[in-house]
Amino acid sequence: MDEVAGEKLRGKHPVEDVLYNRLMDAIVDKYLRPGQHLNEVKLAEKYDVPRSRVRRVLERLRDEDVVVFELHRGAFISRPTVAEAKNVFQVRRHLEELVVSLACARATSKDIAILRDNYLREREAFEALRPNVNRIAAEFHFLIAKIARNEILEQLVGTFIRRCVLVQSVYEKKSGILCLSEEHREMIDAIAAKDSGAAIRMMQHHFDHIVASLELTKERRLEKDVYDFLTE
Amino acid sequence: MDEVAGEKLRGKHPVEDVLYNRLMDAIVDKYLRPGQHLNEVKLAEKYDVPRSRVRRVLERLRDEDVVVFELHRGAFISRPTVAEAKNVFQVRRHLEELVVSLACARATSKDIAILRDNYLREREAFEALRPNVNRIAAEFHFLIAKIARNEILEQLVGTFIRRCVLVQSVYEKKSGILCLSEEHREMIDAIAAKDSGAAIRMMQHHFDHIVASLELTKERRLEKDVYDFLTE
DNA sequence: TTCAGCCATTTTGCATGCAATTTTTGTTGG
DNA sequence: CCAACAAAAATTGCATGCAAAATGGCTGAA
Numbered sequence: 001m002d003e004v005a006g007e008k009l010r011g012k013h014p015v016e017d018v019l020y021n022r023l024m025d026a027i028v029d030k031y032l033r034p035g036q037h038l039n040e041v042k043l044a045e046k047y048d049v050p051r052s053r054v055r056r057v058l059e060r061l062r063d064e065d066v067v068v069f070e071l072h073r074g075a076f077i078s079r080p081t082v083a084e085a086k087n088v089f090q091v092r093r094h095l096e097e098l099v100v101s102l103a104c105a106r107a108t109s110k111d112i113a114i115l116r117d118n119y120l121r122e123r124e125a126f127e128a129l130r131p132n133v134n135r136i137a138a139e140f141h142f143l144i145a146k147i148a149r150n151e152i153l154e155q156l157v158g159t160f161i162r163r164c165v166l167v168q169s170v171y172e173k174k175s176g177i178l179c180l181s182e183e184h185r186e187m188i189d190a191i192a193a194k195d196s197g198a199a200i201r202m203m204q205h206h207f208d209h210i211v212a213s214l215e216l217t218k219e220r221r222l223e224k225d226v227y228d229f230l231t232e
Numbered sequence: 233m234d235e236v237a238g239e240k241l242r243g244k245h246p247v248e249d250v251l252y253n254r255l256m257d258a259i260v261d262k263y264l265r266p267g268q269h270l271n272e273v274k275l276a277e278k279y280d281v282p283r284s285r286v287r288r289v290l291e292r293l294r295d296e297d298v299v300v301f302e303l304h305r306g307a308f309i310s311r312p313t314v315a316e317a318k319n320v321f322q323v324r325r326h327l328e329e330l331v332v333s334l335a336c337a338r339a340t341s342k343d344i345a346i347l348r349d350n351y352l353r354e355r356e357a358f359e360a361l362r363p364n365v366n367r368i369a370a371e372f373h374f375l376i377a378k379i380a381r382n383e384i385l386e387q388l389v390g391t392f393i394r395r396c397v398l399v400q401s402v403y404e405k406k407s408g409i410l411c412l413s414e415e416h417r418e419m420i421d422a423i424a425a426k427d428s429g430a431a432i433r434m435m436q437h438h439f440d441h442i443v444a445s446l447e448l449t450k451e452r453r454l455e456k457d458v459y460d461f462l463t464e
Numbered sequence: 465t466t467c468a469g470c471c472a473t474t475t476t477g478c479a480t481g482c483a484a485t486t487t488t489t490g491t492t493g494g
Numbered sequence: 495c496c497a498a499c500a501a502a503a504a505t506t507g508c509a510t511g512c513a514a515a516a517t518g519g520c521t522g523a524a
Contacts, residue, residue: 040505041505051479052480055507072506074505088384090330091388094329094330098322150322150323151319153323273475282509284509284510469521471519472517472518480510485506486504486505490501491498491499491501492500493496
């Protein structure tokens with residue numbers, strides 16, 4: 001999940017990467033929720049970096065559509081609408097069809113081992129009710145993308161995974177925390193067998209289940225909830 | 233091709249959009265070729281804007297992978313490698329399969345009319361040997377993306393179209409300037425008939441032909457060619 | 465003549481500071 | 495007591511200026 005590192009040519013700075021990763025992790029772990037305002041000077045003070053760097057990082061996040069800038073109001077964690085949510089998942093689903101197809105053709109036994117390791121970690125985290133299940137599950141999809149051996153696709157899928165986390169952060173039904181790791185396991189088997197037809201079908205079903213776990217009928221506004229917790 | 237306009241919320245500025253569009257047009261029209269260095273102060277003087285704005289625009293182009301920054305050397309039009317070229321086209325082809333599929337389902341008669349108009353303009357420009365054929369042809373693909381009515385997909389396809397122009401700018405075989413407008417016409421017919429199966433196949437063949445028109449066997453370095461014309 | 469090493473120039477990277485705008489708070493009048 | 499208005503505080507947007515780094519030219523020695 002760290003396609004950020006190792007970019008010396010661009011005007012990137014290790015300090016910025018730290019802040020970038022912290023913020024992104026906070027978003028993926030759903031600690032920072034959509035609608036949240038990100039104060040530049042406070043972030044700058046907290047991490048002891050000049051404000052210009054904070055701003056640079058926020059702009060980087062904006063370019064990934066993870067935060068939104070409002071004129072003279074600053075940066076906010078972006079709050080996808082229902083339409084955006086559907087569109088993002090539609091595109092991601094399609095992208096990952098290509099991903100598994102390529103992964104089936106190119107996966108080595110070592111790749112499969114890495115996937116199986118991820119499965120075990122996800123299962124373990126799920127059973128122990130650890131909060132980082134989501135991150136491990138997201139990593140699974142990113143690992144397949146790496147196996148596809150198309151760097152542009154890999155990077156693209158990475159950004160879509162993060163955007164989808166944001167969507168889930170807003171629209172996920174709290175009730176049914178369904179276990180999706182078994183679907184991951186089945187997909188690994190299909191990839192290992194190089195059965196791309198089966199793998200693509202599994203991926204489609206997998207996304208059907210994920211989207212089904214979302215409440216995409218009405219808009220939700222999270223930032224209000226912060227104050228509305230009294231009125232409900 | 234202008235998904236830039238109308239974004240007041242982001243910290244964007246009309247003056248920046250002008251420069252952005254100028255640069256992007258220059259790239260799409262293959263006036264600015266890959267490897268070209270972009271001097272910040274000269275651009276700033278030419279368009280009479282502070283350097284900070286030029287820089288902002290260049291960073292925006294960098295985020296679309298159209299320019300590359302090298303540390304303390306500045307911005308260059310990015311020069312895709314053979315591997316990148318293949319990967320970009322692979323992803324774009326797959327994305328546009330989804331695009332036509334959706335377009336078939338959602339195209340109105342007005343949409344079809346817009347496409348046919350584009351076809352006529354492309355054909356006309358082709359026969360008149362006008363240099364803007366490429367831009368019109370690129371616009372065709374963008375128009376279909378708009379018809380698909382998925383804004384995220386639309387925007388994404390837009391960036392991939394531009395990256396592919398860059399690839400063609402480097403790797404296109406000079407010899408056979410083949411006429412692709414007929415394939416566009418056939419695709420319009422398929423979309424009008426709402427025959428998504430046929431439309432997808434057409435799109436695939438279309439991309440086969442485009443990729444076939446590229447010389448993707450060896451790396452090409454354009455900026456060297458400027459000087460290598462003596463040695464060949 | 466040629467090449468290595470050094471200095472000057474050019475160009476970018478980035479921190480600082482000011483101006484513009486929003487948000488909040490305090491006050492006054494109804 | 496509440497609403498409307500005004501002033502102040504906070505926060506962002508952005509231009510300017512300086513420091514760091516790379517390129518190109520120049521001198522001197524082999």
